[in-house]
Amino acid sequence: MTDAAPSHAPTMTKLPLAERLRPWLPVLLVPVLIVVGYLIIPSQSSWLTLTVSGLAMGMMIFVIASGMTLVFGLMDVINFGHGAFISFGAFVGTTVLLALGQMTGAPSLLLNLLAIAGAVLAAMIVTGGMGWAFERAIVRPVYGSHLKQILVTMGGLIVAEQLIYVIWGGHEIVIARPETLKGAITFAGAALEKYRLVAVGVGLIVFLALRLVLRRTKLGLIVRAGVENPEMVQALGYNITRVFVGVFIAGSALAGLGGVMWALYQEVITAHMGNEIMILVFIVVIIGGLGSVEGCFIGALTVGLVQNYAAFMEPKLALISNIALMVAILMWRPMGMVPVVKAK
């Protein structure tokens, strides 16, 4: 024991700004995108309209995609049949809404919201139940083999889609929005559809609730730990399979909720609507980083905004723009924007 500590104080050089920003880049992507949109879109009011509709679309995709990405993160299961839950949710929700015609037709916000809540509840119960059955019958036997998972869940998707044809018939169903959610409000010269604002609100609530559950509760802790290292969680005495089934059911129910939201957004539903949305969902989960809820949220908003801005600038580019976005992000971050760290 001679000299205690070196006499000089260590100098903590601040990292350059670029270095400090790097971990935050994905989070900054959405605001940056909105600013870029502001700069390239000539009229301010159309920019505002597009931004709101982009956010609404992104929120709906997030609601649908969050369950799928968690299921993958937790159990390494890739569910190509997720689209079936969207379609079923939309059809069940629409059936309930059509049955509650008096409530949706009345010019009362409370009655309208009650009708929607009923539809959403029914859709979520049905798709949650379906998710349970799907997990039991279709996914359970093929844990651990991606190839078989893709094939089997695709088969499940085909069967589910055909069942929609059997139950509801092949034609598309038109569903009008409830009375008080029709039309738009004018804000700063821009027409903002009321329903889109509701969709943004619902999406935000789902995101915050998910985050709260994942970050603040014991269940969330187990789920997050399970994503990182399922064997260890199992070894600590938690039944990871049961947790997984729970997440699968919750994810399916969220897809059902997303289906109802999408049905009211498009105001028309078809049996293959789930497949069309799934394309966007896949893009979102890939660019977000498979398994990450935050990445999924950022990815969904990015996709929604890019699609709306691109559709405004050049209508034919809308879908291609998302592919280009995915390619660009995969070149930048091959594992997605918020890569999931697996303890191996």
Place this chain on the structure above:
Amino acid sequence: MMRILSGDSPKSAVLAVLLALILLALAFAPFLFPGSRSLETAARICIFIVLVASYDLLLGYGGIVSFAHTMFFGMGAYGVAIATARMGTGYPALATGALAGMVAAGLVALLIALLSLRVRAIFFAMITLAIASAVAVLVSQLSTFTGGEDGMNIRIPRELTPAFRLGEVMGTGINGKILNYYLVFFCCLALFLLMLRIVNSPFGRVLQAIRENAFRAEAIGYRVVLYRALATCLSAMIAALAGSLFAIWLRYVGPATTLGMEIMMDILLIVVIGGMGTMYGAVVGTAIFVLAQNYLKTLMGGMSEATSALPLIPDLLSPDRWLLWLGILFILSVYFFPTGIVGRLRGTR
């Protein structure tokens, strides 16, 4: 004989008989089953055998799931259509179109493979699904270039059309349509034997090793990404050639006949039910599938009418719902017969 089959014998008497029957039936289809409808079916079977086998090269041997196979199929078909529209009718245009379609398919496949396979094989399935649907939308929108939803009619040389008559053999009039059929038949046969050669070559063995255990294959010293990317390119190029043949045969190309998701699903169902990783599964699967499509629907229609008094059951049995039953069969076969019909016949599980 074994040399032609690249040493990959059927290894089952029943399978060998089945394959010989299919080969003979297809080879003499114009004489055995006269009529334009059955010739149409036979040509469709030939082309789908190649298309499905090229998918099997990727799925069964490479262990990679792609949903963009119809996109490559469509590239070949549109290549021929666009080349004849630009260069005028003639064999050079057909050859240029087929070649251009093949090269384009190979390049696109390489790009997708490098983008997705280097990260995770599972990305490939999702990325191909997204890209294929985007391309399908694009094709139906770029109507000045591709004819949009209406598609394009293709003018092929007169020798390949029914207007060209050659005389009679065994009571069947030989016309250009039959010449066209034999063009399709022999090209498909050659392509199929080529694929049999590929999967039984050292390259094919490495692919199988990667399918079984990618990590171990990499450890032995094979560049997994490279082999997988190469398999993707090969299968895309052969699919494009099949597409060119399809376009020449139909003399028409449109989004629904070449790019539709339904065709992709059909291919997937045929490969799995026929037998993944066997090549012969494509032959048996396609023959059974196309025949079933024609006859099972009639049967289901009959059953649906017979049960029309009961609730729900007639809807389940309606001929339009045959995909429902096929989907269930598909799921069951992934669980219980992962090697498909051919695997069962060979006695391996």
